[in-house]
Amino acid sequence: MEKLKLTSSEIGSLWGEYVNGTATDVVIKYMYSIIEDEAIKATFNDAIQTFEKQKQQIKTFMENEGFPVPIGFNETDLYLGKQRLFTDAFCLNYLHVITLHGLLGHITAFSISVRKDLRDFYDSCDHDAKKMYHQTIELLLENGLFQRDPLYYADEHPQFISSKDFKDGYFGKVRTLAATEIISISFNLKKNILTKTLCIAFSQIAESKEVRKFLMDSEKTADGQIKALAKIMQADNLPVPKSLETEVSISTDSPFSDRLLMYHIGFLFQAAQNYHGTGLASSMRTDLVTTYESIILQNLMVTKNWFDIMVKNKWLEQPPLAPNRAEIAKQK
Incomplete structure (x- = not known):
């Protein structure tokens, strides 16, 4: 059976994952360089290694389909050795929220993926993000940095809405x-x-x-x-x-x-x-x-x-576009 080509939605999700991922990866690498707490630093190292693996897989997917790999963000956007900008506590909160973004992005990408190798890829990304979510939550709790949502108190019985004033x-x-x-x-x-x-x-x-x-x-x-x-x-x-x-x-x-x-x-x-x-x-x-x-x-x-x-400022990369049939016809 001929291998299915990636659809526009699948290419779009890979493109977005790459650009957004490289942007946050630069920030995470900077934070890793300034973090003092060993447990938090180890978690950031896990995040860096995880994305490096995912980035290489995304590049392979795009290159095999003949699409150029986005430039995204890299070492040219990072100036190490600068004065400390964030505390360890903020860095951990940042990683936690970015992980939540990743969870949503991976499940959305998974839901529009048809090809099995791509579904398997996003399945593994989802697994990695859930693992990181557990790590950040546990560290936030251990350090007294996680504020839980308000507590409610249970009614004795289930209730129905009885007025439009609701x-x-x-x-x-x-x-x-x-x-x-x-x-x-x-x-x-x-x-x-x-x-x-x-x-x-x-x-x-x-x-x-x-x-x-x-x-x-x-x-x-x-x-x-x-x-x-x-x-x-x-x-x-x-x-x-x-x-x-x-x-x-x-x-x-x-x-x-x-x-x-x-x-x-x-x-x-x-x-x-x-x-x-x-x-x-x-x-x-x-x-x-x-x-x-x-x-x-x-x-x-x-x-x-x-x-x-x-x-x-010519700072915004253009995602893959649908073919412009009118322009193609003019070139005939």
Whole structure:
């Protein structure tokens, strides 16, 4: 039987995994160089070795199909030996959140893969990500760095919704948050806190004024979103995940290229749209719906500005495109 060619979706997933993976790999290699805690450092070494294996497999897939391997990010975007920018605690939180991104990315890629060798590849990637998730959770718990979501207390019996007021978030008797709504609120808060902290750190070290302004504006956007979601939690006397700003040093010595700084923040804002969309879909209170709609629109503006800067500086790689039949016909 003739071996199936990779589909456009399969090539697209490989391309995205490579570019996004190399971007985070550079950050993880820098963090590995500054981490002092031996257990955390060993976990980062595992992450580096795991991605190196996956990167080589992705390259093989693309080369065998005749597609050019993306440039992505590499040693030219990393300047080792610079002043320490992050604490060990922040590095571990970063790896944990990036692992969560990887889990979602791998399962999405797996779900659109048809060829068995590609399904097997993403199956192994998913296994590796789950292993890393366990490692980061255990280390966060051991070091007292993991803040669990709020605890709820059980009703005596299952309940049914008995009033249309259940959806009311502005008028009348506003109900407390449902456990199904907390999932996305808490998750989005934690991710926005990490994004805000990276924006603060990156704005300290960026060389370009244009990049610094983008990062400072993005930090304000992330901060506003954190406050909007935190306000909803606090109205029910529920704890909000703690901030991470104090885990960033005052160094202005950049270990990364401006291109990497820009790409990384753009990736986080774009990826967040998936999670905010999930939160919107699971919300049954009108104030939550409008909050998520506002956040999604804000992120669209951030990514538009990001795209303009990336294109202007020729920093954005182009993914594989569908054939332009009209242009092909003109060449005849």
